[in-house]
Amino acid sequence: MENGMVEKATSIIKIPVTLEIPIGPQHPALHEPVLLKIYADGEEVVGVEIGTGYNHRGIEKLLENNTFYKGKFIASRVCGICNAVHENCFVRAVEYLVGMKPSPRAEYLRVLVMELERLHSHMLINAIMAEIIGFDTLFMYIMRDRELVMKAKEIVAGNRVSADFHMFNGVRRDIDDVKRDKLIDLLRRVEPRLKYYRKLFEDDPTISKRLTEIGVLKAKDVTSYGMLGPVxxxxxxxxxxxxxxRYDAYNEIPFNVVVRGEGDSLARMLVRWDEALESLEMCKYILEHLPSGPAAVDERKLPRTFPAGESFARVEAPRGELTYYIQHAGGNKPYRVKVRTPSLNNIINSGFSYLGHSVADVPVILVSYDPCISCMERAIIVDLKNKVEKRATLREIAMKEVRL
Amino acid sequence: MSGTNNIEDALSSYIIGRDTVKPNRPRFHIDAGNLKSAIALLKQCLGDEALYLSNIIGVDKVAEGVIELNYFIHVVPLGNTIVIRVTVPRDKPQVSSLIDVIPGALSGECEAYDLLGVEFIGNRYLRRGFFVPVDVASRGVFPLRKDAKV
Structure with a gap:
């Protein structure tokens, strides 16, 4: 600014104000504990960090320290919603080691339980999506109708949630004609409701506007980031x-693999509705074509030790490919068991997909991935004297079982 | 270029052994130093949309003094999962990160580091406490090591 002249600015330096917004580990939009640390420039998401470890229970170590028979029941408790697929995958990995082949009736019943599970899991996450986008009544309607599927699962497995239905070389329970007729009746009642909800998600302008073009993932991105299942x-x-x-009876039961090309949140939810309808048809087919013969195995006659070897089983869980790897050196306990759940890939690798969206879209995108993170609340205790940290449950602290 | 034989041909210069993980997963043994270039070649041959990294599974082989790393790669046109196996010494478990070739390696590498102590060179997101509770991580224990007491 010389000689009374004002110099014109040729450039400006813009310093974005980035706001750090923690979503979770406990948050109304999340049904299980995970932390999404969002960095926002205004309303736009410019960075995401995903925090995990709030509920790691050491299941793999537990499986290594227990016999295969106890392991079967541990595996089915990895997840509440999709417990049957966990036990199926573990049981089949062991069967691959031994060379066991269950009876055709047992294989049909296994698929029946797993498809009922897919049906209620897909209904659950669509209900949660309805709640997240503000349709609380729709959430309640879907959850009410989901109870019919839970009842069907209870008739087959004896429990509405945790099936504990599988056993090496077969299943643990069989069904009779009375149960079969009840199941067919329940499925007939669910069918029109599923068709109605599927139509609602596609046709309702408010729902589709909230989900269309939100969280778009290209085909190249989903494979590069290892995302699975409906995603x-x-x-x-x-x-x-x-x-x-084509494991169990999937080589005999007709079904279509549902694929959509849009890649947005709506596409993922519609894939789930279409898969739920496919599952319903598969369940009906199974009940109408159930092979005769034995299904439940006599557990006392099964081998107690298994031959050494390695196996890798895959199952299509409601959230995507679930895998169990077993390395066995002989005896009655596995040397190594690796469980890879679909949410490990779908949630931890998904950070990139939130960038550029508004903060309000984050819960919608997250729910469209159907996160499944089993819960256990813990607290961290820091021993300042010895400089050691340890974790304890809140109950242990309240009951003074832990020395503070 | 999606049959198992074609994949084996493409990786032939890297393969030092071959076996099968039951029921039918072909496994190729390669040297740990060639891991990144072998995976990059595989991805280049198959295309971006034809494969995803399904699993990174570490196994602590105490008797052999190594940690075995099995990379399970699902080949979509093949409809099957192939396995690339490398081993790293137990006292210095280091291998190149795949994160810049396959970003989906993030979850598997972070997990294998936190639970088994395998260091993936080039992955700056590795940290203790990713899954392992703070009391275990703060003692420097890798819980899936066979000699770990947790």
Whole structure:
């Protein structure tokens, strides 16, 4: 500014004000503990960090320290919603080691339980999506109708949630004609409701506007980031462990692999509705074509030790490909068991997909991935004298079982 | 270029052994130093949309003094999962990160580091306490090591 002249600015330096917003580990939009640390410039998400470890229970170590028979029941408790697929995958990994082949009736019943599970899991996450986008009544309607499926699962497995239905070389329970007729009746009552909800999600302008073009994932991105299940198929990749591995009775029961190309949150939810309808048809087919013969095995006659070897089983869980790897050196306990749940990939690798969206879209995108993170509340105790940290449950602290 | 034989041909210069994980997963043994270039070649041959990294599974082989790393790669056109196996010494478990070739390696590498102590060179997101509770991580224990007391 010389000689009374004002210099014109040729450039400006813009310093964005970035706001750090923690979503979770306890948050109304999340039904299980995970932390999404969002960095926002205004309303736009510019960075995401995903915090985990709030509920790691050491299941793999537990499986290594227990016999295969106890392991079967531990595996089915990894997840509440999809417990049958966990036990199926563990049981089949052991069967691959031994060379066991269950009876045709047992294989049909296994698929029946797993497809009922897919049905109620897909209804659950669509209900949660309805709640997240502000349709609380729709959430309640879907959850009411989901109870019919839970009842059906209870008739087959004896429990409405935790099935504990599988056993090596077969299943633990069989059904008779009375139960079969009850199941067919329940499925007939669910069918029109599923069709109605599917139509609602596609046609209702408020729902589709909230979900369309939100969290778009290209086919290249879902494979590069290892995303699975309806997320993968919602972006146009035709991959489904049921069609690829044809395990149990999937080589005999007709079904279609549902694929959509849009890649957005709506596509993922519609893939789930269509898969729920496919599952319903599969359940009806199973009940009408159930092979005769034995299904439940006499557990006393099963081997107590298994031959050494390695196996890798895949199952198409409601959230995507679930895998169990077993390395066994002989005896009655596995040397190594690796469980890879679909949410490990779908949630931890998903950070990139929130960028550029508004903060309000984050819960919608997260729910469209159907996160499944089993819960256990803990607290951290820091021993300042010895500089050691340890974790304890809140109950242990309240009951003074832990020295503070 | 999606049959198992074609994949084996493409990786032939890297393969030092072959076996099968039951029921039908072909496994190729390669040297740990060649891991990144072998996976990059596989991805280049198959295309971005034809494969995803399904699993990174570490096994602590105490008797052999190594940690075995099995990379389970699902090949979509093949409809099957192939396995790339490398081993790293137990006292210095280091291998190249795949994160810049396959970003989906993030979850598996972070997990294998936190639970088994395998260091993936080039992955700056590795941290203790990713899954392991703070009391275990603060003692420097890798819980899936066979000699770990947790």
């Amino acid at each position: 993968l198929r919602g972006s146009g990749i035709k991959s489904d462990a049921r069609a690829e591995d």
